[in-house]
Amino acid sequence: MEKQLEKIIRRVQKPGRYSGGEWNTVCKDWQSTYIKMAFAFPDVYEVGMSHLGLQILYGIVNGREDALLERVFAPWPDMEQQMRNTGLPLFSLESRRPLREFDIIGFTLQYELSFSNILNMLDLAGIPLRSADRAGGDYPMIVAGGPCAFNPEPMAEFIDVFAIGEGEELLNDLLDAYLASRRSSEGRQDLLIRLAGIDGIYVPALYRVEYNNLGHINTVTSVCEGVPAQVQKRFVADVDAAFFPTHMVVPAIEAVHDRAMLEVQRGCTRGCRFCQAGVIYRPVREKEPEILLRHADELLGSTGWGEISLTSLSTSDYSRVTPLVNELIKRHGSAGVNVSLPSLRVDAFSVDLAKEVQKVRRSSLTFAPEAGTQRLRDVINKGVTEDNLIAAVDAAFSAGWHSIKLYFMIGLPTETDEDLHGIANLARKVLDRGRKLVRVKGRLKVTVSVSSFVPKSHTSFQWEPQNSIAELKRKQALLRELLRGRGLVFKWHDPEGSFLEAVLSRGDRRLAGAIEAAWRNGARFDGWSEFFDINKWLMAFTSTGIDPDWYAYHRYHYDDALPWDHISSGVSKKFLMREHLCSLEGATTPDCRSGRCHGCGLCVSLEAKPYLAGGEAIASLSDTVQ
Amino acid sequence: MPRYRIQYSKRGPASYISHLDLVRTLERAFRRAGLPIAYSEGFNPHPRFSFAAPLPVGVEGLAEVLDVEMQVSVDHRDLAERLNGALPPGLAVLDVTVVSDNTPAPMAELNMAGYIVHLDEDDLPGPLPAGAVQDFLIEEHIEVTRKGRDGREKIRDIRPGILKLDVLSQVNGLTMQLELQTGSTLNVRPEDVVEVFFRHAGMAVDKADLQIIRTRLF
Numbered sequence: 001m002e003k004q005l006e007k008i009i010r011r012v013q014k015p016g017r018y019s020g021g022e023w024n025t026v027c028k029d030w031q032s033t034y035i036k037m038a039f040a041f042p043d044v045y046e047v048g049m050s051h052l053g054l055q056i057l058y059g060i061v062n063g064r065e066d067a068l069l070e071r072v073f074a075p076w077p078d079m080e081q082q083m084r085n086t087g088l089p090l091f092s093l094e095s096r097r098p099l100r101e102f103d104i105i106g107f108t109l110q111y112e113l114s115f116s117n118i119l120n121m122l123d124l125a126g127i128p129l130r131s132a133d134r135a136g137g138d139y140p141m142i143v144a145g146g147p148c149a150f151n152p153e154p155m156a157e158f159i160d161v162f163a164i165g166e167g168e169e170l171l172n173d174l175l176d177a178y179l180a181s182r183r184s185s186e187g188r189q190d191l192l193i194r195l196a197g198i199d200g201i202y203v204p205a206l207y208r209v210e211y212n213n214l215g216h217i218n219t220v221t222s223v224c225e226g227v228p229a230q231v232q233k234r235f236v237a238d239v240d241a242a243f244f245p246t247h248m249v250v251p252a253i254e255a256v257h258d259r260a261m262l263e264v265q266r267g268c269t270r271g272c273r274f275c276q277a278g279v280i281y282r283p284v285r286e287k288e289p290e291i292l293l294r295h296a297d298e299l300l301g302s303t304g305w306g307e308i309s310l311t312s313l314s315t316s317d318y319s320r321v322t323p324l325v326n327e328l329i330k331r332h333g334s335a336g337v338n339v340s341l342p343s344l345r346v347d348a349f350s351v352d353l354a355k356e357v358q359k360v361r362r363s364s365l366t367f368a369p370e371a372g373t374q375r376l377r378d379v380i381n382k383g384v385t386e387d388n389l390i391a392a393v394d395a396a397f398s399a400g401w402h403s404i405k406l407y408f409m410i411g412l413p414t415e416t417d418e419d420l421h422g423i424a425n426l427a428r429k430v431l432d433r434g435r436k437l438v439r440v441k442g443r444l445k446v447t448v449s450v451s452s453f454v455p456k457s458h459t460s461f462q463w464e465p466q467n468s469i470a471e472l473k474r475k476q477a478l479l480r481e482l483l484r485g486r487g488l489v490f491k492w493h494d495p496e497g498s499f500l501e502a503v504l505s506r507g508d509r510r511l512a513g514a515i516e517a518a519w520r521n522g523a524r525f526d527g528w529s530e531f532f533d534i535n536k537w538l539m540a541f542t543s544t545g546i547d548p549d550w551y552a553y554h555r556y557h558y559d560d561a562l563p564w565d566h567i568s569s570g571v572s573k574k575f576l577m578r579e580h581l582c583s584l585e586g587a588t589t590p591d592c593r594s595g596r597c598h599g600c601g602l603c604v605s606l607e608a609k610p611y612l613a614g615g616e617a618i619a620s621l622s623d624t625v626q
Numbered sequence: 627m628p629r630y631r632i633q634y635s636k637r638g639p640a641s642y643i644s645h646l647d648l649v650r651t652l653e654r655a656f657r658r659a660g661l662p663i664a665y666s667e668g669f670n671p672h673p674r675f676s677f678a679a680p681l682p683v684g685v686e687g688l689a690e691v692l693d694v695e696m697q698v699s700v701d702h703r704d705l706a707e708r709l710n711g712a713l714p715p716g717l718a719v720l721d722v723t724v725v726s727d728n729t730p731a732p733m734a735e736l737n738m739a740g741y742i743v744h745l746d747e748d749d750l751p752g753p754l755p756a757g758a759v760q761d762f763l764i765e766e767h768i769e770v771t772r773k774g775r776d777g778r779e780k781i782r783d784i785r786p787g788i789l790k791l792d793v794l795s796q797v798n799g800l801t802m803q804l805e806l807q808t809g810s811t812l813n814v815r816p817e818d819v820v821e822v823f824f825r826h827a828g829m830a831v832d833k834a835d836l837q838i839i840r841t842r843l844f
Binding site: 303 | 638639640642643644646647650651653654655656657658662665671683684712714715716834835837
């Protein structure tokens with residue numbers, strides 16, 4: 001294998017993706033370690049190595065005496081071709097062993113458009129795609145977690161076990177149970193039943209889906225005792241005590257985000273109605289600054305990275321962000337370490353913060369107003385006003401930035417052309433402010449980047465249809481017209497990818513055949529525009545008798561059973577309904593940090609509470625809609 | 627600022643680190659070792675590294691050369707030891723010497739490179755005809771075609787850059803030794819030489835089958 005690998009690795013574009021041997025890699029003894037697990041990232045190395053979750057789970061499993069975790073990424077098409085030509089099976093980076101030799105393979109489901117890569121990786125590993133076809137043989141158990149596991153149904157036929165929610169504690173529970181099961185010499189079925197009893201574990205084969213005469217889902221029921229009717233997500237109650245990887249693996253070839261990641265908090269309190277992350281990572285839990293500073297010291301010392309990024313959903317919301325940033329600069333600035341803030345709120349405070357950390361105004365500053373009019377921003381509950389945006393860009397232009405990026409979504413519920421004109425108007429106002437404040441006018445640039453709204457499970461907009469591809473194209477064309485002119489740049493994505501995302505994100509078990517057919521038609525790296533070909537998918541839907549339009553464009557009723565109803569994020573469906581009704585009236589719901597609980601149901605159902613650094617309480621915990 | 631000449635090897639998994647990534651890898655290793663390197667001035671400061679000759683991806687280097695400027699003076703043995711403790715597998719410091727300010731950059735001093743090239747038995751198109759080496763070296767001009775940065779094909783005569791070409795062994799495949807000019811005036815690539823050598827002998831090899839080691843720079 002080694003010789004064969006050396007031979008093919010010299011024939012691919014970037015051999016560093018497959019060679020392993022990075023700094024902080026853990027190579028444990030194969031023979032003496034009980035559980036061998038592979039972490040499989042269904043995208044290319046440079047993307048996967050930018051993912052914090054990988055680093056966390058790598059540290060947790062390799063920190064156990066009885067288990068090892070090795071990494072594998074989706075081979076780029078040139079490597080896949082070499083592997084198929086030579087019959088080299090998919091292998092792990094650490095020990096270069098075929099994936100089939102592992103006990104457990106864990107996939108992360110970060111985005112729907114990586115599903116075809118999961119099938120491809122299983123196939124390259126010589127593992128049957130479907131759970132049912134693996135039952136007889138001695139194959140690794142296939143586990144999947146991550147945000148897309150919150151609607152696991154489209155992948156239910158391929159995955160043995162889904163891990164719902166945060167993995168720090170859940171993965172340990174899973175490994176413990178796996179070990180116990182092996183010690184009592186249980187077969188695969190008994191193991192699965194044992195695992196299904198763990199909070200946060202969903203074993204799809206143990207649930208039966210029944211459909212009504214319209215072909216809609218009627219009920220989803222567990223088929224055996226001890227298997228819960230509804231699976232509750234797991235979350236880490238005490239983020240300060242949770243494991244944090246201070247010895248991250250440093251990629252050998254430049255990753256997309258090639259820097260130290262310091263997670264300052266988990267969850268977001270803003271409650272944007274389109275946002276799935278804002279729901280599934282509730283409640284907000286801030287880390288204590290002293291702990292973060294200690295982690296930063298260790299992280300920078302052990303990796304040598306020259307940049308540290310404060311990651312979270314909305315970093316400027318972290319209540320101790322200013323003192324933390326100042327202290328990080330004080331401690332590490334003289335060694336040439338930069339602090340970066342990847343997700344900034346739209347306001348002057350955030351710009352001041354960005355100014356603090358960027359000694360050199362090199363790149364542009366990005367804000368996400370998401371919608372062009374106040375009406376629509378109220379519909380989506382994006383708590384940003386035009387005044388906020390103008391104050392933010394004024395601060396940015398005055399501080400020396402001359403390039404601003406604005407992110408918007410099109411195709412949002414209730415959107416009209418007036419809202420699109422609003423996007424253009426807003427961009428022009430920003431440009432006007434720049435003309436007044438930027439000294440070198442020739443360098444002034446306002447980039448408008450629009451993505452297409454995709455309804456996601458567990459959000460207030462889960463019932464909403466997506467705009468048709470034709471309608472999204474019309475809207476993009478209109479914006480292109482409206483955004484002509486010096487200093488303005490318009491960027492958009494092809495809506496076909498968003499359409500597929502909508503089909504998969506609200507899909508059910510019946511999509512399995514279509515996903516497999518698309519993969520057989522050659523679908524790979526669907527998130528990459530140079531590879532994505534909607535026709536491979538459309539052919540797959542036709543050949544398997546699936547109407548993708550129904551999945552993307554269907555408006556669900558409140559009393560419809562949804563394909564993901566048996567998976568709980570802790571937020572009640574009642575709350576989501578109420579939020580949806582509010583959105584249609586343009587009524588906003590305040591930030592959960594404001595101190596008023598609006599009763600999403602999470603704290604009650606999961607016995608959780610939001611936590612701010614220093615132990616400050618934010619919301620009263622009495623719930624109003626239970 | 628104090629300057630040090632580092633001789634290092636780049637083997638195994640590290641041979642797949644590209645030159646650009648090597649700069650990043652070394653920069654981080656210096657940081658981990660607590661050795662403050664000097665940076666260039668300007669908007670985008672970069673580390674003050676000066677390499678003798680970039681090593682192509684997939685080629686192992688047994689004795690590569692790099693000059694580095696430091697912010698402070700360090701004992702050269704200490705530098706070697708600390709850096710070795712912070713390098714990923716495949717990279718190793720062999721020797722560190724202090725160089726004076728007026729020493730020319732390694733790229734100016736070193737413009738020859740020695741290589742060992744091996745081809746497995748299975749990848750050999752056949753036995754070499756007798757006298758293949760002499761017949762090749764007797765040529766006054768050896769032309770290779772390569773795509774330039776502008777995408778246009780360029781024909782160059784590499785014969786003046788071939789100092790030595792020898793067959794070391796024909797047991798278990800073929801092992802050759804080459805000494806070639808390197809640097810900005812004429813940079814001769816070992817895989818080009820071997821390919822054109824076989825073509826001259828009436829045979830074809832796949833460049834990707836060549837296992838290449840750069841043994842020294844001089």
